[in-house]
Amino acid sequence: MPVFRIEFQTPGRGFHELTDEVTGHVRSAGIGTGLCHLFIRHTSASLLITENADPAVRADLERFMSRIAPDGDPDWTHGSEGPDDMPAHIRSVLTASELTLPIREGRLSLGTWQGIYLWEHRTRPRHRVIDLTLLRA
Amino acid sequence: MPVFRIEFQTPGRGFHELTDEVTGHVRSAGIGTGLCHLFIRHTSASLLITENADPAVRADLERFMSRIAPDGDPDWTHGSEGPDDMPAHIRSVLTASELTLPIREGRLSLGTWQGIYLWEHRTRPRHRVIDLTLLRA
Amino acid sequence: MPVFRIEFQTPGRGFHELTDEVTGHVRSAGIGTGLCHLFIRHTSASLLITENADPAVRADLERFMSRIAPDGDPDWTHGSEGPDDMPAHIRSVLTASELTLPIREGRLSLGTWQGIYLWEHRTRPRHRVIDLTLLRA
Numbered sequence: 001m002p003v004f005r006i007e008f009q010t011p012g013r014g015f016h017e018l019t020d021e022v023t024g025h026v027r028s029a030g031i032g033t034g035l036c037h038l039f040i041r042h043t044s045a046s047l048l049i050t051e052n053a054d055p056a057v058r059a060d061l062e063r064f065m066s067r068i069a070p071d072g073d074p075d076w077t078h079g080s081e082g083p084d085d086m087p088a089h090i091r092s093v094l095t096a097s098e099l100t101l102p103i104r105e106g107r108l109s110l111g112t113w114q115g116i117y118l119w120e121h122r123t124r125p126r127h128r129v130i131d132l133t134l135l136r137a
Numbered sequence: 138m139p140v141f142r143i144e145f146q147t148p149g150r151g152f153h154e155l156t157d158e159v160t161g162h163v164r165s166a167g168i169g170t171g172l173c174h175l176f177i178r179h180t181s182a183s184l185l186i187t188e189n190a191d192p193a194v195r196a197d198l199e200r201f202m203s204r205i206a207p208d209g210d211p212d213w214t215h216g217s218e219g220p221d222d223m224p225a226h227i228r229s230v231l232t233a234s235e236l237t238l239p240i241r242e243g244r245l246s247l248g249t250w251q252g253i254y255l256w257e258h259r260t261r262p263r264h265r266v267i268d269l270t271l272l273r274a
Numbered sequence: 275m276p277v278f279r280i281e282f283q284t285p286g287r288g289f290h291e292l293t294d295e296v297t298g299h300v301r302s303a304g305i306g307t308g309l310c311h312l313f314i315r316h317t318s319a320s321l322l323i324t325e326n327a328d329p330a331v332r333a334d335l336e337r338f339m340s341r342i343a344p345d346g347d348p349d350w351t352h353g354s355e356g357p358d359d360m361p362a363h364i365r366s367v368l369t370a371s372e373l374t375l376p377i378r379e380g381r382l383s384l385g386t387w388q389g390i391y392l393w394e395h396r397t398r399p400r401h402r403v404i405d406l407t408l409l410r411a
Contacts, residue, residue: 001307001411003307003376003378003411033138033140033270034270035174035270035272037309037374037376039374039375039376039383040385041383041384041385041388042385042387042388043323043324043325043385043387043388044325048230049180049229049234050180050226050229050230051180051181051226054215054217056214056215057215057223057226059214059215060212060213060214060215060223060226060227061226061227061230063212063213064206064212064227067212068205068342069338075334075337075338075341076334076337077330077333077334078325078328078330078331078333078334080328086331086334089324089325089331089334089335090334090335090338092323092324093322093324093335093369094231094368094369095230095231096233096370097323097373097388098373098374098375099234099235100174100176100235100237100374101176101235102140102174102176102268102270104140104268109176109178109268110178111177111178111179111180111266113179113180114178114179114180114234129385131376131378131383133307133308133309133376133411134411135272135309135409135411137138137140137270137271137272170275170277170407171407172311172407172409185367186317186366186371187317187363187366187367188317188318188363191352191354193351193352194352194360194363196351196352197349197350197351197352197360197363197364198363198364198367200349200350201343201349201364204349205342231368232367232368233370236371236372237311237313237372237374238313238372239277239311239313239405239407241277241405246313246315246405247315248314248315248316248317248403250316250317251315251316251317251371272409274275274277274407274408274409
């Protein structure tokens with residue numbers, strides 16, 4: 001079964017939509033019914049399914065995370081890479097590092113309002129790598 | 138391998154146990170060893186494994202979420218569908234949209250106290266759709 | 275495909291690294307390309323991927339959880355097993371009960387800084403069981 005690697009540079013904290021790229025790999029693989037697995041090889045960025053229509057949703061998700069795990073909080077003892085270092089690990093733990101998605105009739109079976117995102121938690125640009133695995137059911 | 142779709146109407150915010158329905162699909166599929174995957178096609182409801190004995194656990198989970206992501210919080214900018222709109226997306230991101238569960242000797246290998254739930258985060262009734270995929274290991 | 279069961283006694287709240295044991299099972303299975311699935315059969319402990327270098331990261335994760343879901347909080351109504359009972363369920367819901375990881379060239383495809391952990395949320399020692407399933411892609 002086909003596997004792929006998705007790699008890119010993020011511009012810093014924020015959301016980077018992967019829906020089209022993942023959808024494309026699934027369509028080209030010719031799997032009728034199965035599963036598509038995504039894994040991010042980092043502990044300071046997440047994979048996410050969330051609402052794909054209103055960008056205010058993503059802005060509010062950032063706001064929420066900044067509220068419960070603020071950058072530069074004096075409680076964090078780990079911070080060798082800066083004030084966003086430990087909050088990035090916390091955000092990673094609270095969200096997903098891997099996602100499994102159903103394939104039906106040769107396509108990803110996402111709901112109408114679901115988009116797949118990489119959520120970068122570090123404030124500076126980073127190189128990110130995702131492993132994609134397809135399985136026939 | 139068999140796939141199923143589970144659909145129903147939720148009465149609004151709260152927990153809806155899926156353990157018996159999922160268990161039934163696994164048992165009828167005749168897979169000795171494998172995996173059972175569940176995916177919810179929405180961004181304002183979750184799939185959850187939690188304690189299945191004391192309903193107070195689910196009540197406390199609601200209380201916890203209302204505390205960290207309150208309805209109608211003035212911080213949220215996304216709220217076209219009401220005060221529970223953005224909190225529902227936050228709850229979805231903090232929990233799971235998909236679950237993979239082991240099958241052993243033809244049955245779901247859940248722990249004694251584990252139940253599978255759909256957690257509806259919207260306050261009004263919603264139609265919800267779950268895709269179930271079974272894999273032989 | 276091979277399946278394994280990992281069982282051990284935790285000494286109480288804290289992190290227990292599983293990377294070497296899981297890596298060993300994958301290597302011995304002789305699967306070139308595939309997936310490795312881990313499932314914890316409990317609702318008061320989690321499976322976690324996080325930074326494997328600086329122990330301060332895990333200490334800060336404990337600190338974070340104690341802050342948002344404190345032991346003995348008067349808001350919790352479920353507490354028959356003590357002040358850490360309900361916080362353990364909350365921590366379980368906010369993190370993962372199961373993980374799927376890619377296998378490439380016969381080995382787990384983890385990032386350099388990623389470790390696999392069991393996160394025990396109960397303060398007293400507990401017996402914990404994890405089901406491991408391997409799939410060829």
